Amino acid sequence: MKLKHKTAIVTGGAQGFGYGIAQRFVEEGGRVAILDMNADKAQEAAREIGGGTFAFGCDVTDGAGLTKVVGQVVEAFGRLDCVVNNAGTTHRNQPMLDVTEAEYDRVFNVNVKSIYLMSHAVIPHFRSIGGGNMVNIGSTAGIRPRPGLVWYNASKGAVNLLTKAMAIELAPDQIRINAIAPVAGETPLLAQFMGEDTPEMRAQFRSTIPLGRLSTPLDIANAALYLASDDAAMVTGAVLEVDGGRCI
Numbered sequence: 001m002k003l004k005h006k007t008a009i010v011t012g013g014a015q016g017f018g019y020g021i022a023q024r025f026v027e028e029g030g031r032v033a034i035l036d037m038n039a040d041k042a043q044e045a046a047r048e049i050g051g052g053t054f055a056f057g058c059d060v061t062d063g064a065g066l067t068k069v070v071g072q073v074v075e076a077f078g079r080l081d082c083v084v085n086n087a088g089t090t091h092r093n094q095p096m097l098d099v100t101e102a103e104y105d106r107v108f109n110v111n112v113k114s115i116y117l118m119s120h121a122v123i124p125h126f127r128s129i130g131g132g133n134m135v136n137i138g139s140t141a142g143i144r145p146r147p148g149l150v151w152y153n154a155s156k157g158a159v160n161l162l163t164k165a166m167a168i169e170l171a172p173d174q175i176r177i178n179a180i181a182p183v184a185g186e187t188p189l190l191a192q193f194m195g196e197d198t199p200e201m202r203a204q205f206r207s208t209i210p211l212g213r214l215s216t217p218l219d220i221a222n223a224a225l226y227l228a229s230d231d232a233a234m235v236t237g238a239v240l241e242v243d244g245g246r247c248i
Helices: 016-027 039-049 063-077 101-129 150-173 190-194 199-206 217-228
Strands: 007-011 031-036 054-057 082-085 132-137 175-182 239-242
Touching (some): 007 016, 007 063, 054 063, 082 101, 101 175, 132 150, 175 217
Parallel strands (some): 031 054, 132 175
């Protein structure tokens, strides 16, 4: 039980990678608070996962709302040990100048600013208990970008780099900050990454991955479990590529 007596928040936990992460954490003895914009789906996910999983409707781009929910989580569980910043969005695969300003703002607010807001909400608590850890879901898009996803690529490049910068600054507080860089996976965002979800497009994406398949929620959940657990006690500032060799 790698997470016994540990409490974690997983944002965007109602589906996709977030659901897989929450489920895996509970299997390893963790107590999990699922945060998701869709409160009904969050509640459904919590019921399915069980194990004392809690659900909160929350927009991760709303600083005041996020701080309030984090306080509720700490009150409910007594402490908070880990945050997985999984909530993310993208724009449709298309030429960079066709992406609207509103779409651009949404991508950066959800993918990047949410980590800024979460940091303000949880780091004081981590300091008060003598440490903690954060796992940010970056992307191989921030390392080896794909055409048609320029602004999404840029947002995930920011996540990958801010992870390293945060790790340096927070190391004296015994707060570990790591990231996972998944390759394209079986999530609700896949169709937007590809532009259209067809067998031909899936085959094209798979052809760029040496291991020959897309990532799964379990792949990402196992990586998150390692980084969140004491097995990774000496690991901070890492961007772990879970990509089937895509970035080689």
